[in-house]
Amino acid sequence: MKLETKNLTKNYIVPKSGEVNVLKGIDLLINSGEKVALTGPSGAGKSTLIHILGLMDKPTSGKVLIDDKDITSFTPTKLAKMRKENIGFVFQFHYLLADFTVMENILMPVWNERKTKKEYALNMLETMGLTDRANHMPNELSGGEQQRVALARALINNPKILFADEPTGNLDRKTGEKIETLMFEMCNKLKTTLLVVTHSRELANLADRQIKIIDGKIC
Numbered sequence: 001m002k003l004e005t006k007n008l009t010k011n012y013i014v015p016k017s018g019e020v021n022v023l024k025g026i027d028l029l030i031n032s033g034e035k036v037a038l039t040g041p042s043g044a045g046k047s048t049l050i051h052i053l054g055l056m057d058k059p060t061s062g063k064v065l066i067d068d069k070d071i072t073s074f075t076p077t078k079l080a081k082m083r084k085e086n087i088g089f090v091f092q093f094h095y096l097l098a099d100f101t102v103m104e105n106i107l108m109p110v111w112n113e114r115k116t117k118k119e120y121a122l123n124m125l126e127t128m129g130l131t132d133r134a135n136h137m138p139n140e141l142s143g144g145e146q147q148r149v150a151l152a153r154a155l156i157n158n159p160k161i162l163f164a165d166e167p168t169g170n171l172d173r174k175t176g177e178k179i180e181t182l183m184f185e186m187c188n189k190l191k192t193t194l195l196v197v198t199h200s201r202e203l204a205n206l207a208d209r210q211i212k213i214i215d216g217k218i219c
């Protein structure tokens with residue numbers, strides 16, 4: 001899927017200190033299947049941008065186009081459908097549900113089709129070297145294992161676009177690099193467009209292209 005923004009801005013109103021201009025006119029084009037690393041200093045607006053692109057937040061002004069469709073005009077129902085069918089997300093923290101097994105967590109986004117999707121989930125667990133962890137609870141996993149499960153959950157629906165916001169930021173370097181490589185391999189295989197926020201040069205170097213954002217602008 002192609003992802004485009006036109007003059008995107010985001011302001012937050014903060015009580016007492018007034019308005020904060022976080023994104024200051026972002027023009028972006030990410031082609032279908034492209035893997036892009038988003039870098040930049042802390043506070044530059046990376047998470048804000050990726051949340052808007054992942055349809056979890058709204059811009060103050062400007063446009064977000066997915067496959068040339070302007071989603072800023074979508075109704076909440078249409079947005080939810082677009083998100084469910086096309087978008088996967090991995091965060092810095094795994095957000096696995098503590099009371100559900102690894103397998104159940106992976107199947108959560110496709111719960112109504114869990115019977116037919118189970119084999120696919122098992123295949124993913126195998127790719128990730130986690131076959132023998134399917135029935136574990138999240139707190140019985142290492143940080144790297146939890147993050148791989150979060151990646152499997154993000155990919156269970158075969159999203160057209162995967163967003164990852166510092167997906168390995170909480171892990172040691174070696175574990176992080178392994179998971180990053182796995183994420184790129186899986187996106188290659190599934191032809192998934194990838195936008196990954198990272199502070200890691202290694203991860204950024206795996207991408208087709210790097211975009212740097214400083215103080216709310218692309219440079």
Ligand SMILES: Nc1ncnc2c1ncn2[C@@H]1O[C@H](COP(=O)(O)OP(=O)(O)OP(=O)(O)O)[C@@H](O)[C@H]1O
Pocket residue numbers: 012013014020022040041042043044045046047048049
């Ligand atoms: N809900 C909010 N209300 C007010 N200001 C906010 C809000 N969310 C973020 N900000 C501000 O917007 C700026 C950008 O935040 P953002 O989380 O996008 O940065 P980032 O580039 O992801 O940084 P990091 O690398 O530390 O994760 C920051 O200065 C932050 O304080």
Ligand SMILES: [Mg+2]
Pocket residue numbers: 046047048165
């Ligand atoms: Mg951030």
